[in-house]
Amino acid sequence: MSTLQLDAEALYATLRDGVRGLLADAAAPDPALVGIWSGGAWLAERLQRDLQRPGTHGVISSTLHRDDFAERGLAASGASTQLPFAIEGRHLVLIDDVLNTGRTIRAAINELYDFGRPASVRLAVLVDRGGRQLPVAADFAAARLLLPAAQRLSLARAEGAAPDRFSFTVEGSA
Amino acid sequence: MKILIHGGRVVDPASGHDGLADIAIAAERIVTIAPPGTLRDFDPERRIDATGLVVAPGLVDLAARLREPGQEHEGMLESELAAAAAGGVTSLVCPPDTDPVLDEPGLVEMLKFRARKISRCRLFPLGALTRGLRGEALTEMAELTESGCIGFAQADVPVRDTQVLYRALQYASTLGLTVWLRPHDAFLGSGVAAQGAMATRLGLSGVPVMAETVALHTLFELVRVTGARVHLCRLSSAAGVALVRAAKAEGLPVTADVSINSLHLTDVDIGYFNADMRLTPPLRQGADRAALRAGLADGTIDALVSDHNPVADDMKALPFGEAEPGATGLELLLGLALRWGQDAGLTLPQTLARVTLNPAQVLGGALQSLAASAGRIVEGGVADLCLFDPDAAWAVEPAALASQGKHTPFAFAATGMALTGRVHATLVAGTLAYQAPAATPPAA
């Protein structure tokens, strides 16, 4: 474990305020929240509740459109995409926990397009950790920092007494 | 050439001799057998140092396919007789299922002539029992015997018409000839693997034990009626062994052999459809193997044979059911006989008897002038000898075999086990037919 400490709950509060702003944009009316499995989906679920959004949030799995299939094979936990609303012509706000190379976002958008053509897609993330390999940018990031490629940053969600409590785990050498 | 073989452990199953001795050879025959260093008045042109080696009678293999005439690649007869010599085999019996079938005296004479020229191993061909092996008309058994056939057989093509089989046995019996038959019912036995759990799992058509026992019952009944001598080829089942045991107890004139494959392997060894395990008879279950081993030990089964068949690579690179049955074996006969003998707790003379004396006795009078000395080491007898190192371990590497048949279930890569017992030299009629290259240690 490294000595880097990130307060996920504090960052969530910042994200919530930023997403509230994106959802209020008059140029993109009636937007829907779509979370990227798994961390983004947790965030979208809590955002949907905390921001009192009508309806249900969507969940996108990038499994079927990943570009590393030949090296890593099909992911064992094939979480499924669940989109309880039509994509065609809809404004979307995509939520993810960590933005890194940008490949997951690319795969998620490809998956979205299998369902229809959205009117617009904007991206809000908890942490933008740099290291982009594709031209992808977040419309809102609660924190921006640079981490070495060898370090893994992932969101965890606590079970039990205080559900929804988020925390970060960092692994690997600095 | 006068040869002295000195310092070897001379083992002769017939007389029971098992001890150090020197052997003097001249003019194709064994002149003297004497305690080591005691020979006087013998001035050899060649001396062979047999220290640490066993000097045994040359092996007599009752079943080896040479694929000539007919299905041969270039130089097949040469390579297969060289393989025999490398395996310590000095006499071998080949079946008549050549192309054309050995049912004409001219063909037999040509084969014997070619083999004599190569002079690595004595060849005793079986003639076809019926013309073209078609199971309809008898062959000229008297003529064929005169050309050199030592018996009559149907190879793997059973006679379906019991009337024809009866007449054939009756005729052979008239002439005092032995008929060599594989007990196999053509209709019950059309599968590609032994019936049982393995064949069921693999979805391979199965040959039930019934195919062997029904045929045995029929043969024994025909033997009772005709009095013909029958040699039963390649027993494969416990039930078959039991029937042969009872027939011998009854006094029927029958003998039997078993192949090195059935003696050591079972159907489980087919693994993932390994075509090297596609054999006739098919490999059966553990209980059958145990009964075959016991039968060879107690004399119910007289001889162990290589059942050598040099199948070409492209006939094995096929799905199991389409692959040609057979495996190479001449160079493995000695090592596999010794392994069985050790497992069965037999002495070396007893073990060697199954591949020397006993098969020679099965051939019996058909050997004519050789009958008295084939499969034996006796003064005045032919100098057909196999010198081998009983402790040398060697790995079976198909590419290194002299035979053109490279397919064997006993390849080291498949079994992880080396054979023990390596031929050092082979003499046929007092001439060196084979000498091993300088010893190399076996693969680790």
Added chain:
Amino acid sequence: MLARRNPQLNSHGELIHLLSIEGLPKAVLTQILDTAGTFLAVNDRDVKKVPLLRGKSVFNLFFENSTRTRTTFEIAAKRLSADVINLDIARSSTAKGESLLDTIANLSAMHADMFVVRHAESGAPYLIAQHVAPHVHVVNAGDGRHAHPTQALLDMYTIRHFKRDFTQLTVAIVGDIVHSRVARSDIHALATLGVPEIRAVGPKTLVPGDLAAMGVRVCNDMAEGLKDADVVIMLRLQNERMNGALLPSAGEYFKRYGLTAEKLALARPDAIVMHPGPINRGVEIESAVADGTHSVILPQVTFGIAVRMAVMSTIAGNSAR
């Protein structure tokens, strides 16, 4: 003999070829079923394609004719964005005497990435898998009477879909089991997934006693075989069986072993009826049952495409190392 590693799995225990259900751990089977669920959802979308096999060439090598199975493999491969080439081998070079391995070598030179093979000889796909380059994958679409693993997987998916828990089920397989690759694969799959009672039902000529060695209960009486069954899998009866002195006639077979509504009443009230297809109406099953409420024969076909997509994408993603 040295034990050989199962040629279907690489050194990490991952599936690289699908040749038989036998020898596959339960986790591998379950993973394929779970993945199939994902693809079933994909097949409901407007855009039914995913790019997992894009740029790959899948060769359908059917040495035995079967338009149905070949079509479902073709659809599955195309939905994975693969290029599909169908080879009608029976009418081509093999008829001219080209050996199986020569055919494979020629096709490999055309950069085939995956072979889907159906062959009349048990074990043929193993021979092929032994001789292909490391990056090439082999799917057995049925070999002789040995195995039909994708059929078994879609059968298992069907059972899981309608019955949920394998460990409480009684499954009866009825028909020509001794000649059936579907039956063999079904039996292995059911056993691996923990089905406690698997029954093989049929006359002695088609269901001999030594089938018990595969872990089934042999029932030569249909009533005994169907009693309280949760799942009934009917197998197709082939005409050749009449000629091979195994059965006297289709009519007599139907009387004793054909599935009628009356016989089905012996099974559980919520039993499902399955059949790998194509069905012989009036021979192994009567129309009323085939088209009735217990029948899940049509869902089997739908599941079949998703299962084959799952199989192909799973093996294509694992390397031979």
